[in-house]
Amino acid sequence: MKLYERQRHRVLQIVTKLIIPFVMLFALYVQFHGDYGPGGGFQAGVIFASAFILHGLIFGLQRTRQVITPTALRILMALGVLIYLGTGIYSMLLGGNLLDYNVFAHDGKHGQHWGIFAVELGVGVTVTAVMISLFYSFASKR
């Protein structure tokens, strides 16, 4: 019986396993092109979280919770905000105003690049964690 349950969605499970790495890769693409092209932390975070949500839909909530635990999510959520604020505070320490990226490199343009990169990373981490924990909390309620 148990074996049957597990094998019932064999095709979906195999396809999902094949798709998930590409979803994540695409998320990273969107994430790291946010500074020059369309994209950024919000979109990338949602795409990245959708890989986990897909995993949860196909393999069940229990197994997804083992992949990424609610505790890890809580830490990631806070970490993203800290990355964002840390970037701002770092720019203040270097003598600029809050979130003034020009001070990050000798060339202002490069500084902007680094600043946006770090800030978007923070946004991406938090959005991913929030999306997955939203999924957890809705899926675990009956």
Added chain:
Amino acid sequence: MIADQLPALTIVLPMLAAPLCVLARRPLACWVIALCANFLAVLSAWGMFWQVRDDGVIRYALGGWAAPTGIEYYVDMMNATMLLLVSFISCVVLVYAYRSVNKSVQSAKHYLFYAAWMLCLTGLLGICITGDAFNVFVFLEISSLSMYMLIAFGNDKRALFASFRYLIMGSIGASFILIGIGFLYAATGALNMVDLAQRIPDAESQRAVLVAFSFLTIGLMIKSAVFPLHGWLANAYQHSPVAVTAFLAGTATKVSLYVLLRFFFSIFGPGYSFGSMFLNVVLLPAAVAGFLMLSLVAIFQTDLRRMLAYSSVAQIGYIIAAFCLASQSGLTAGIVHIINHGIIKTVLFMSVGCILYRVGHTHSNSLDNLFHKMPLTVTAFILSGLGLIGVPLTVGFVSKFSLISASMERGWWMIGALVLLSSLFAIVYIGRVVEIMLFRKSRNSTPEPVGRHEAPMMMLIPMYVLIGISIWFGVSGSTTLAVASEAAAALLGGYQ
């Protein structure tokens, strides 16, 4: 260097504390983190206050992008006063909150409580400091969302309902504000407040500005609980954890009133708001009806927190009535009352919290002879209650006197008379409770064990710190009046 960064630090420090609380998770550690951040925010608000007083307006360009392009923080006397008031009240109530929250909130949720508190503080301070109209909305959402969460921490099922009701009303208010800002942007092409103030006179004839003005007025009236739109307030104040009530009563509605002032006086300008839009025809009847009716309603409440909540709406009526005078002295009276009422209402809710901590309920009819049990708490209640009534030598007298003299100056004798009438109602509702606490003999056949059972020192000391300040402000009324009149001058003078 650090002196230049104070505007950013005031916002960043509480914001930084929120994720740190989530990471730390242990109740005591969270409380210490939150308290440190809050204390530093008070210090930087204090530093900014003196900078502004000595050297004039501070303008801080976020990200190094200069004003019309980027977001700027704009601090004049008005914001500096609000920042100091909000951060200080939050800091004092946070000290008080530790024991009270330990008792009423499950310890597993404490870290969320303090994180939400810090986010709420970030939002409130952000609304006060920002010089960008859209940024006001962003911070408004930060503070409101965390406020709904804080209210829902009440250990009563009705707290969830109260929070949900506030969520609905608050979201309507916030979206009205957003629509208003959107129309302003459509009409003028600017979001920066200084820019808006310059461009609105040319765009005044457009209907979009009129629509923006109406939406902003209604939205801000909901947010600051002006009389006909105050429905969310009583339940939210009654059912949330009492430390949260003390925090919100002193800060949240006051900050919305500040936004109201900022939009009506600095951005639209008193000539447009009160001249061509006849704002006082709309607001003044609402304000007067508010302070009369809700003082009357407060008399019949049997729950202390509910009584004080209605009294808060009545006090907001005074403040709005003072704004409607649209004169230097009227604005001064309004701002002084924002400060004074912020302090005394916080103390009142804190003392009610002490009663709740020891007695377990706040039904005013069964608090017989409480004075013998909790003399310090009851004394605090009486002292701040006298302030609410407006007895001479208390802060209430300073603000009511300046309100009445401002309305006389304008020739509105009726307003002065009605303020006095509603003060009589305040005597009744405060006096009724004080009479029960001081004199009424216990009706229970089995008298409760007599003996002092005072609230913990950690709750009493912050309360008495605020009482000390309110007495100082009451006895030397010129301290706050001077600050308020500078703030009023900054508002009426418009942007430089």
